[in-house]
Amino acid sequence: MSDTVPRISIITPSFNQGRFLEEMIESVVAQQWPDLELFIIDGGSTDGTLEVIKKHAHRFTWWVSEPDRGQSDALNKGLRRATGDIVTMFNTDDVFADGIFVAIAKAWRRNRRAIYAAPVSNFYSRGREMLIRPRGLTLENVVQYWTRQSIWHDPGLFWSRAVIDEIGELDDSLTYTFDFDYLARALQRFPVEYVDHVAAGFRLHQESKTISQTEKMMAETAAVSQRYWHLLPSVDRDGFNRAQFDAEVRRTLSKLIRGRREALPVLRRVLRERPLRALAQLALLFPRVLLERLRRLLPARHF
Numbered sequence: 543m544s545d546t547v548p549r550i551s552i553i554t555p556s557f558n559q560g561r562f563l564e565e566m567i568e569s570v571v572a573q574q575w576p577d578l579e580l581f582i583i584d585g586g587s588t589d590g591t592l593e594v595i596k597k598h599a600h601r602f603t604w605w606v607s608e609p610d611r612g613q614s615d616a617l618n619k620g621l622r623r624a625t626g627d628i629v630t631m632f633n634t635d636d637v638f639a640d641g642i643f644v645a646i647a648k649a650w651r652r653n654r655r656a657i658y659a660a661p662v663s664n665f666y667s668r669g670r671e672m673l674i675r676p677r678g679l680t681l682e683n684v685v686q687y688w689t690r691q692s693i694w695h696d697p698g699l700f701w702s703r704a705v706i707d708e709i710g711e712l713d714d715s716l717t718y719t720f721d722f723d724y725l726a727r728a729l730q731r732f733p734v735e736y737v738d739h740v741a742a743g744f745r746l747h748q749e750s751k752t753i754s755q756t757e758k759m760m761a762e763t764a765a766v767s768q769r770y771w772h773l774l775p776s777v778d779r780d781g782f783n784r785a786q787f788d789a790e791v792r793r794t795l796s797k798l799i800r801g802r803r804e805a806l807p808v809l810r811r812v813l814r815e816r817p818l819r820a821l822a823q824l825a826l827l828f829p830r831v832l833l834e835r836l837r838r839l840l841p842a843r844h845f
Contacts, residue, residue: 548650550643551579551603551626554634555616560591562635562745567598569637569742573644579603581620585610614712614720621711628658630700631721635745639663645739646700655704657725657734660741662695671743674698676736681729684722685770686778687763688785696721697742705732718759719766726770760789787816791823 552570556563563582570580582595584607595605604623610616617631628650632638642660649658659676674695683692699721701709709728712720764786771777791812797805812820 546651547577548627548647549577549579549625550575550646551581551620551624551629553581553583553617553620553624553629553631555583555585555613555620555631556587556591556595556634557585557613557616558587558589558591559634560587560589560594563591563594564598566632566634566637567594567601569639571601572640573638573642575643579624579626581605581623583610583616583619584608585612585616611714612717614714614716617720618711618714621706624706627654627703628700629703629706632697632742636697637743637745639740639742642737642739642741645737646741649735649737650702653733653735654702655732656702657705657728657732658700658702658737659694659734660698660700660737660739662698662742662744663740664695664744664746666746673740674744676734679725679729679734681726681770682774684729685726685767685774686782687722687767688782689778694725695744697744698737699725700741701728702732708732716762716766718762722763723766723769726766730773757793760793784819787812787819788823791820795824 554566567580570578580602582602582605584591584595584605586607586609592607595602595607599605606619610619620631621629628646645660646658649656657679659679661673661675663671663673665671674693676692676694676698678692679694680692683689684694705728708731709724713723714720716723764782767782790808794805794808794812798809
C-alpha cells in the first residue's frame with residue numbers, strides 16, 4: 543500500500559501565452575512521474591501557442607484549441623476527462639518545482655480524501671521571489687479572507703479524487719475567483735494535508751490577472767465570500783468593511799505612484815469619507831508600495 547503510485551492529472555488552460563507554455567511543459571516532464579495525465583485546453587490562441595502544443599503533442603493525454611467561455615470553462619473541460627487520484631489545475635505561465643509530485647503523493651498516501659496544500663514562490667521575470675506558505679485553511683478563515691488568518695495559493699493546491707467527485711465542477715460564471723469558490727466548497731467536507739515542499743513558481747507579469755485586473759478580482763472575491771457567510775457562526779462585518787476601504791486606498795496609492803491621474807478623484811473621495819483612516823493608510827502604505835516596485839528591479843533568484 544505504501545508503494546502505491548497515484549495517477550496525477552494536470553489540467554492547464556491556455557490562451558495566447560505560448561512564450562511560457564514550453565517551460566511549463568518541461569517542468570512537468572522533469573518530474574518523471576510514471577502515471578501522469580496532462581490536459582491542455584486552449585481557447586483558440588493566435589500567438590504561436592499551437593506550434594508549441596503540436597511540438598509536444600506526444601506528451602499530452604488530450605488537448606484542444608477552440609473558443610471557450612473563459613478559464614473556468616476550459617478547466618471544466620479537463621475536469622470531465624481527468625481520471626487521476628490527484629488532480630491539479632495549473633496555469634501555462636507557472637512552473638512546477640522539482641520533486642513536488644513525490645511530496646504530494648506522500649500526502650495522498652497519508653490521506654486519500656483531502657485537499658493538499660503546498661508553498662508557492664511568487665516571482666517576476668526580473669525581481670525577487672516571495673514564498674507563500676499555506677496555513678489556517680478552514681472554511682471560517684478562508685471565507686473571512688480579510689482577517690488574514692489563512693494563506694493559500696492556487697498553484698500549490700492539489701485535490702484528491704474524492705474531492706473532485708464530490709465537489710464537481712468549477713463555477714464558470716466566475717472570471718477571477720473560481721478557485722476561491724472551489725476551495726470554500728471543498729473545505730466544508732474535506733480536511734487539508736499540508737505539504738512541506740515548494741510546489742511551483744507563480745509568475746507575475748503585466749498580462750497576468752493578478753497584476754492587470756486586481757480591482758475586478760477583489761470585487762469578485764468579496765462577492766464570493768458573501769456566498770458562504772451564512773455557514774459561519776459569526777462574521778466580522780466591520781472588519782470586512784474596513785478591509786474594503788483599505789484595499790481601495792491601496793489601489794489608489796499604487797495608481798498614483800504609477801502616475802495615473804485618474805486616481806486623484808478617488809483619493810479625494812476616500813479622504814472625505816474617512817480622513818484619519820485614509821491618511822494613516824497612506825502613510826503606512828507609501829513606503830511599502832514604493833519598496834515593492836523597487837524590488838521588482840532586483841536580480842531574480844531561482845525558487
